Amino acid sequence: MSAVAVVGAGWAGATAARLIHDAGYPVHLFDRDFSVGGHSKSGTINGVMFEPHGPHVFHTSDVTVMNFVRRFGIAHDYAHHGLTEIFLDDADEKPRLLSWPPQVGELKDLPLWPAIEKELAGLPEVPSTKNLRDYCVGLMGETLFRLFIEGYTIKQWGRDPAEMSSTFAPSRLDLRADGNRRMFKDSWELFPLPSAQAVIEEMVRPIPATFGQELGAGDLPELERSYRAIVITAPLDDFLGLPGELEWRGIRSVSTYIPLEDPAGTVTAGYIVNQPSLRRPYTRTVETKHASGQSIRGTVVTEEYPGAPEKHYPVPTPDRRYERANERLQDEIRQVTSLRVFFCGRLANYVYINQDVAIGQGMACARQVLEFLGTFPGTPEH
Ligand SMILES: Cc1cc2nc3c(=O)[nH]c(=O)nc-3n(C[C@H](O)[C@H](O)[C@H](O)COP(=O)(O)OP(=O)(O)OC[C@H]3O[C@@H](n4cnc5c(N)ncnc54)[C@H](O)[C@@H]3O)c2cc1C
Missing domain, CATH: 3.40.50.720 (NAD(P)-binding Rossmann-like Domain)
Known part of the structure; x- marks a missing residue:
């Protein structure tokens, strides 16, 4: 036996x-x-x-x-550096590339900084864990929640953040003022x-x-x-x-091969670029070549579309x-x-x-x- x-x-x-x-x-x-x-x-x-x-x-x-x-x-x-493409409002034509998690040093250059600064000054000592929305607003204020989290969450989960548990948030969401752009803090x-x-x-x-x-x-x-x-x-x-x-919540990955002359060439800004705007139907782009460092005349960019019948999350x-x-x-x-x-x-x-x-x-x-x-x-x- x-x-x-x-x-x-x-x-x-x-x-x-x-x-x-x-x-x-x-x-x-x-x-x-x-x-x-x-x-x-x-x-x-x-x-x-x-x-x-x-x-x-x-x-x-x-x-x-x-x-x-x-x-x-x-x-x-x-060393992974997270990135996010942000549209400041509906009239904004060109997205801005910012760090994920957001870095206060970069946010100071945004025209929205006065509002963000005011909200940051009024944050509670400990964010409420009642639901995901309250946790995020308590962690980074209403404006940053709207720019970085709200649209991403609605696309990713097909739910309003107010209907979602905040249990996973403390380990995955952050607002940084230390200039450390490494996403993970592990050894x-x-x-x-x-x-x-x-x-x-x-x-x-x-x-x-x-x-x-x-x-x-x-x-x-x-x-x-x-x-x-x-x-x-x-x-x-x-x-x-x-x-x-x-x-379960699943994502549909749509991967496109792009031929390139330069073996070191890539086409997106980084390995993973979050796309929180509801203008884009996908939640992020992934270009693994940034992480693999492969030397090859081509690259593959994957767009992630939430809502597929896969057991991902x-x-x-x-x-x-x-x-x-x-x-x-x-x-x-x-x-x-x-x-x-x-x-x-x-x-x-x-x-x-x-x-x-x-x-x-x-x-x-x-x-x-x-x-x-x-x-x-x-x-x-x-
Ligand atoms: C989109 C996404 C991104 C992620 N990114 C990261 C990351 O950057 N870093 C990180 O550390 N983690 C990441 N993770 C988490 C990582 O994928 C998991 O931690 C890891 O896959 C868990 O391994 P597992 O063995 O538990 O499950 P799985 O890898 O899912 O393995 C389960 C296995 O069981 C098999 N199986 C299932 N049902 C049956 C059955 N009935 N009979 C026989 N075989 C069966 C499947 O074929 C599969 O091989 C990510 C997860 C997701 C969803």
Whole structure:
């Protein structure tokens, strides 16, 4: 009998599988896709690297996570500078390129600065967490909220910011006066080359895997014959065949290849340029060549259009209704199988997490699995 089936070969599942394998227990990896990497996977068009599932900078302050991924070849230091294109009002014809998060030093050059300055002087000590709108206005004032956040949020989530929870805001929104244009403040920041999936491939190299197979609750009786435990990193509404139980927000990426004479050439201002204006139907442009540093006569620019039926972002409502629904789905799965079930990763936990946190969840999950397997007699073997 194999010890553990791991469903999903993104960062979370791959990490859990590798650590269980390293401890000497047989583990088998399944993925519905035909390769590893999950949501962090990149692709190429005419040889140019691009990111069909959104831009992915690897950043962490977790030394355990960093040491773990280094084993599998993650490299290429990178410093990400966020950018935003702003239209000041409806009459403004030419957008201005500003830093994201906004920098007070740059804002002083705007004709709107007197109003912004007045609002900043009247900010509360701690922003209200009642909803996303109140949090943002309390953090940066009404004008900056309107310029940088409001339109982006309406496009991204299809909701008014006043109807949204502020839970994710403190870790993602900021107003800076320090001149530090690096978006992330973590100890390590990298752009995985040649790709995140190459690092994950190396991680799972010794582990037997089945690709192109989507597992669901209907497969559990069969799995019970071969495994003692299952690690699920799949979305639980799909796993249980209950579409619509959880709400997700997805983006449609439209990627365009542009031939260039200069191998170092790019066409946009930066790797990621936010587009908060409602004049533009997309939320941002992504030109991965800025981060990859590829030397090639061409580039790919991706526009991100929100509202696609993909499971990219969980929807944060003030009453946490979908997080609670996901907990019920976890209980339901535990009840329908004799396998010991463990959940980790962004999908099975219905949570937006960065890659380092997904790896951390994979590590924590592996510890729980090993504790469980340690209760069985016999020596672990490959
Ligand atoms: C637009 C966007 C941009 C992002 N940018 C960043 C960034 O810059 N930096 C950062 O650190 N993080 C970023 N993230 C987060 C990052 O994508 C996640 O942290 C990471 O993908 C989580 O890995 P995971 O293993 O939990 O999930 P996934 O990568 O989604 O892996 C899940 C795997 O399970 C497989 N699977 C699903 N269901 C089944 C099933 N039923 N049977 C078999 N296999 C199944 C899938 O094919 C997939 O391979 C971003 C996320 C989004 C949405």
